[in-house]
Amino acid sequence: MKLESGEGMYRKSRKGRIEPMPKKQFHRLEKSFRRRGGIFQYGRETDDYLSSKHAEGITYDAKTVLLKQNPGRASVFEELIHTHQYKTGKNDGSYLSRLNCEIDAQRKLLRHSSLFQLTEPEIQQTKAALTAYEDELKVYNNKGGKKYVEGS
8 A cells, every 4th residue: 555645535445236326325424524615526537547646536635635436435534534533634645644643544544334324334444454554554653653655
């Protein structure tokens, strides 16, 4: 797992079937996000772009989220958590900041999994992502604050 500078925060795509968020629930969240000045971008081109990044969703800033068409609940809620992190200044764009925000987002998803109505596959995917990000943070810290790059 590698985050390059300038990339947004994103939920990694994993193999396995994730149940899409019910459209009614998604449209309610989208409408609320739009009222606050945000935009969800989705469609065929966005799907292609996200597939090239092996991502289910990407958050670029406090108001811009890319999602696959028919996204899962965990993907939508994770990206909304990331928009809040940008809005509150928790994410300064640095590698360490993004890594800590990813860990925080995974923990929030797990803590509120019942409220978000996450499915068991989404919970397992989130646990795996949390472990991967925590491991990456350990490597980063063990290397004296140097960025982890696969194969190094």
